[in-house]
Amino acid sequence: MSDEAATVLGIDIGGTKMAAAIVSADGEILTKDLIRTPPGGADQVFAALAELVGRVQGDLHPAAVGIGSAGPLDQQHGLVSPVNIAGWRSFPLVDRVRALVGDVPVTLGVDGHCFALGEYWTGAGRNVDTLLGIVVSTGVGAGIVVDGKPLLGQSGNAAHLGHVVVDLDGEPCACGSYGCVETYASGPRMVARAKRRGWRTREDVDAAVLSADAAAGDEIALATFDDGAQALAAGIVATAVTVDLTTVVIGGGVAKAGPVLFDPVQRWVKRLAQLPFVTDLTVEPAQLDNAGLLGAARLGWDSLQASTAARVAGVATEVNALS
Template sequence: MSDVAATVLGIDIGGTKMAAALVAEDGEIITEDRIMTPPGDAEQVFAALAELIGRVRGDVRPVAVGIGSAGPLDLRHGLVSPVNIVGWRNFPLVDRVQALVGDLPVALGVDGHCFALGEFWTGAGRAAENLLGIVVSTGVGAGLVVDGEPMLGQSGNAAHLGHMVVDLDGEACACGSYGCVETYASGPRMVARAQRRGWRSGEAVDAAVLSADAAAGDEVALAVFDDGAQALAAGIVATAVTVDLTSVVIGGGVAKAGPVLFDPVERWVKRLAQLPFVTDLTVEPAQLPNAGLLGAARLAWNTAA
């Protein structure tokens, strides 16, 4: 067992759940807990987070705190406005957590960045020099690790691959643009597209049902997954030729579809990646069930170093 005194506190905040853990310098999780993200106003949501933090910390004083949050965020001022937590708009998350933990350093990052950093640290990307991590779920998030460090960008929102436009005549996206990767590859958008084509019309179904039907050979489900895979591949290749990387890891609920998603993604990546320095692009499933939490902890270790 790692020395409990040498830990950081990692926090992972999303619209569905919030998790926290004490994590050692080698990535070992000492203690971990999670709760459902409550509905309500800003203070009700933060009160639940504060209780979770207190329960996980106990009497331990970590050396730093790392937070991964759904975005967008304002890294300079420590503000978060997660699209899936309606009570938090320009919420001063860093200051509020700082007030709970005292004089410890507190680092903040987008959840997609933390996912990539976690997989780079102890997951599927641990042998890579540079890594693109993608989370395909109710939305499409992403993060980049370049030369061992997360690429955050000037505002902290770099690598928003889900809102990369891949179809100039595409559907409207929640972000206000059109034809984004997310409009084709997110779970809810794939389900909606399939139902418009006659698949299980009128039924209350989700991406897990769609993937099961695709695996069973349903033509509409397969076609919709192929559309989503093409959009993901376009975003992957565009990122790869921009940043010059060859390693990609995909996680999230939709990634649990397995070959139904990964086979067409790999096929489209091979078709689109024609420049010599990206022809060796590899796309692998994520290995960690809690990559975002571990990535937040790695942010904390980087801050404490």
């Protein structure tokens, strides 16, 4: 196998930034670049992505492409409608990327799935077969890896843990429901809740400031993080008893709060996880800064291996038919 055939292109698309990398079979990033996601219409956003891919790809011809995108998406048809990229609605991302890179396998996944897959491949989950990965940032995303494979679901949108309802009488969520995990645990919603309780009401602040105040002992900030941790723990335990897993990895901007978030999450998980097969549930911080990008690349590798296996099986069938 040539050096070119031994690489894949990973693409990670979010509302704030887009990243791309050439990745080897063992998860080593060979080249990487990122840009801010531009505002504008569908073609303007894709033009920026195409320029990024061209820079990263250079003269190489990767054997496959994996894409992680904010959802929701239609995996069967390769369409994306990211809630945080207004210009893309039912955008044919897979077809457009394939037109850039040539006739190679192009696989699409939700960014939360890619985060979980990246941590499974080379991060905090590399010594387990099954895990739940959660990204806590401006929203709450998640992905599940079962026996080394991402759990995608019928449409490719499985594991939307941020929209698991944990309080039937809770606050309205942007999704249209009430009391979702995201309404309690996302950065912006925690800041808004703390302000309603009297915290820094006249200041333009974010979750990083809230976590710093919590670490310094501010009672409102601590109580707000405890609320978010309780919601996360409820979603974690509900997922664990459904899927039968014991390893949880949390990343994202809010997770940088460290013990301010992880201590109450672990406390609430211990309190809520009572069935015997989840009493040893562990929650740990992500180890990678680029888990989503690596997970997207891993999607590409898995697709390449599947297509190669199918091709070999087809050749074997033809040989058997002729013999």
